[in-house]
Amino acid sequence: xxxxxxxxxxxxxxxxxxxxxxxxxxQQPKPTGTWICGIDQTLVDIEAKVDDALLARYxxxxxxxxxxxxxxxEALYTxxxxxxxxxxxxxxxTIGNTVHNYSxxxxxxxxxxxxxxxxVEVGSYAYRYLCDTSSKxxxxxxxxxxxxxxxxxxxxxxxxxxxxxxxxxxMDKLSAxxxxxxxxxxxxxxxxxxxxxxxxxxxxxxxxxxxxxxxxKEADVPVVLTLGTRFLIEQDPQFWRDFIRDHVTxxxxxxxxxLALTGFDDPLLASEATLEWCDMVLTTxxxxxxxxAGYAEESEKRETAHLLLPGVIPEFNRYEFSRPKxxxxxxxxxxxxxxISPYMGGPEQILNTNGAGDGALAALLHDLAxxxxxxxxxxxxxxxxxxxxxxxxxSQICKYANRxxxxxxxxxxxxxxxxxxxxxxxLEEAYWER
Ligand SMILES: Nc1ncnc2c1ncn2[C@@H]1O[C@H](COP(=O)(O)OP(=O)(O)OP(=O)(O)O)[C@@H](O)[C@H]1O
Ligand SMILES: Nc1nc2c(ncn2[C@@H]2O[C@H](CO)[C@@H](O)[C@H]2O)c(=O)[nH]1
Numbered sequence: 001x002x003x004x005x006x007x008x009x010x011x012x013x014x015x016x017x018x019x020x021x022x023x024x025x026x027q028q029p030k031p032t033g034t035w036i037c038g039i040d041q042t043l044v045d046i047e048a049k050v051d052d053a054l055l056a057r058y059x060x061x062x063x064x065x066x067x068x069x070x071x072x073x074e075a076l077y078t079x080x081x082x083x084x085x086x087x088x089x090x091x092x093x094t095i096g097n098t099v100h101n102y103s104x105x106x107x108x109x110x111x112x113x114x115x116x117x118x119x120v121e122v123g124s125y126a127y128r129y130l131c132d133t134s135s136k137x138x139x140x141x142x143x144x145x146x147x148x149x150x151x152x153x154x155x156x157x158x159x160x161x162x163x164x165x166x167x168x169x170x171m172d173k174l175s176a177x178x179x180x181x182x183x184x185x186x187x188x189x190x191x192x193x194x195x196x197x198x199x200x201x202x203x204x205x206x207x208x209x210x211x212x213x214x215x216x217k218e219a220d221v222p223v224v225l226t227l228g229t230r231f232l233i234e235q236d237p238q239f240w241r242d243f244i245r246d247h248v249t250x251x252x253x254x255x256x257x258x259l260a261l262t263g264f265d266d267p268l269l270a271s272e273a274t275l276e277w278c279d280m281v282l283t284t285x286x287x288x289x290x291x292x293a294g295y296a297e298e299s300e301k302r303e304t305a306h307l308l309l310p311g312v313i314p315e316f317n318r319y320e321f322s323r324p325k326x327x328x329x330x331x332x333x334x335x336x337x338x339x340i341s342p343y344m345g346g347p348e349q350i351l352n353t354n355g356a357g358d359g360a361l362a363a364l365l366h367d368l369a370x371x372x373x374x375x376x377x378x379x380x381x382x383x384x385x386x387x388x389x390x391x392x393x394x395s396q397i398c399k400y401a402n403r404x405x406x407x408x409x410x411x412x413x414x415x416x417x418x419x420x421x422x423x424x425x426x427l428e429e430a431y432w433e434r
Contacts (some may be wrong), residue, residue: 034373035109035138036365037187038099039179039196039209041171042114042142042149044125045092045354045414046077048085050155055163062157063256064231065164065195073167076153089125090413091132092152094193094228097355097414101362103136104416105404106369111183113208115174116142117149125149132415143178145170156352164229172203176211184212185219188369189250191361194228194240213247222249222279222368222389226361233260245277249326249389250368252361255285266312267291268337275335279326280389282364282401284357289341290402292364292394296322298332300386304395309339320395329387338394343406355414360401362416367391367400 052062058076060066068076080086091100099110116139117126126149133139150171155163184190196209216223225248227233233240240261244251251274253261258270267283271293274281280294302321309317320338327333370391375384383391390397407416 032373032376033109034369034376035111035183035187036099036102036189036191036369037111037113037184037212038095038191039113039174039205039212040093040095040099040193041168041195041205042096042116042126042129043091043093043152043166043171044128044149045088045090045152045154046080046086047088047090047154047156047352047354048080049087050080050085050157052157054079055155055157058165060155060163060165061231062163063161063229065152065166065229067166067168067198068153070167073151073153073165076165077151077167080153088413089128090415091129092154092355092414093150094195094226094358095191096129096133097358098191098226098362098365099137100132100134101359101404101408101416102365102369103134104419105362105366107136107419108369109136109138111138111141111180111187113174113179113212114142115145115149115170117170118144118146125151141178141180141183143174145173147173154352154354156354160350160352162352162354172199172205174208175204176208179208179212179215181215184215185221187216187221188372189222189224189365190216191224191226191365193226194232197243198232217247223247224250224252224361224365224368226252226357227254227257227261230254230256230260233257237261237263241277244274248278250280250282250364251278252282252357252364253284254357255283255288258283268293268311268313268316268339271337272313272335275327280324282361282397284360284405286353287342287346289339290360290398290405291337291339292324292398292401293335293337294324294389294394295327295330295333296325296336297330297386298334300325301334301336302393306395311339313337317395320398321393323391323393324389324397325387326389336394338398340395340398340402343402347406347410350409351412353409356405356408358414359404359408359416363401363404364390364397367397 120126147170151167153165255267262273264270283291301319308315316337
């Protein structure tokens with residue numbers, strides 16, 4: 001504990017720094033702000049340990065995210081409450097988690113579009129949501145609605161696998177007028193999830209997402225899509241392939257979603273297949289770690305200093321030190337892949353993996369935004385003379401995403417409560433010194 005009186009007097013008088021009079025002589029350019037935008041269904045996660053019999057009774061396929069009727073949702077809540085198995089209630093939603101984690105990592109602004117109950121009572125789910133969201137997430141553009149936000153029963157099985165059951169409340173009532181065109185068009189990325197496309201007839205969130213995508217495309221802002229759950233993709237893989245080809249710059253998925261989308265269960269082959277439709281992909285593969293894949297310019301490719309890895313594409317990581325670029329910006333595009341095994345082998349104990357993928361995506365978004373920040377503030381840098389989607393190489397993005405996923409797993413909640421340490425012995429010093 002530090003006491004105010006114990007500070008040395010010199011701490012109160014560093015008045016020569018940024019002297020208001022001297023500042024007029026030395027005009028420093030003010031760094032321009034950077035932000036990302038996300039759209040989500042406003043949801044609170046209600047986490048509970050359950051057995052398979054409960055999942056069967058409520059007809060909840062393991063691993064899926066199923067929409068519940070209101071009566072079923074109430075029955076489930078009452079049952080979980082009576083059994084005393086609710087272990088926590090946190091703000092959730094796959095994009096809500098991602099933009100929150102981005103803001104924590106970047107210590108910078110993100111903008112969330114979604115709905116919020118017009119009247120928020122202390123202790124309500126809406127209140128919980130607002131309390132658990134980083135103050136760097138700009139919530140000023142949420143649409144006020146009459147009714148409760150959504151609840152996401154996050155049911156954890158014995159083996160740690162999570163199954164979601166959604167009581168949607170008014171979470172899908174977002175209307176397109178609440179998407180701020182200027183904010184989307186000035187952002188470093190627009191991040192959306194596949195869940196936004198499954199709203200019922202008459203609910204506006206799908207149209208709101210399509211409007212935001214349109215704004216982003218007009219301004220050449222990268223559109224980042226995360227697939228959510230394999231069940232959604234399995235229903236109509238061709239719809240999703242077309243959707244990605246028409247709208248998406250960067251795709252995030254896990255290996256099961258990759259299989260549903262491409263037909264390949266090998267994450268490397270699934271990643272390669274998606275590059276026919278988008279510019280970059282982040283494929284997480286649970287205990288096997290994660291992959292990044294995308295394009296680089298043939299003449300700018302950089303060979304790895306790491307061991308060349310075996311796989312269905314032999315020595316696939318050869319050029320992982322290259323920086324990702326959009327395919328259309330390459331004269332001679334080559335496909336580049338990188339992989340990393342779980343940071344430190346993963347935490348000693350994983351209670352559940354909820355949100356690890358969202359964490360990894362937040363790290364990738366941070367790198368995307370760092371690129372726009374650097375390009376805007378240091379336009380003369382040779383880094384930007386030939387364009388580029390991200391600030392770092394495929395390999396560095398893998399490391400960063402992996403480290404963030406570890407942090408989410410270690411703290412047992414989908415939202416980071418603090419940023420990463422500035423330095424850590426287990427990472428190369430060079431990375432932090434750059
Ligand atoms: N069992 C594990 N051991 C070690 N690391 C793991 C384990 N499970 C996940 N991870 C780490 O977390 C990352 C993301 O995990 P996973 O592939 O399960 O994401 P996901 O299915 O998209 O998760 P979610 O949808 O809940 O956000 C992995 O790439 C890996 O780095
Ligand atoms: N937006 C949205 N998020 C979901 C849905 N189902 C599960 N999730 C979220 O997915 C997160 C983990 O990736 C959890 O925190 C859940 O809140 C859904 O239907 N829509």
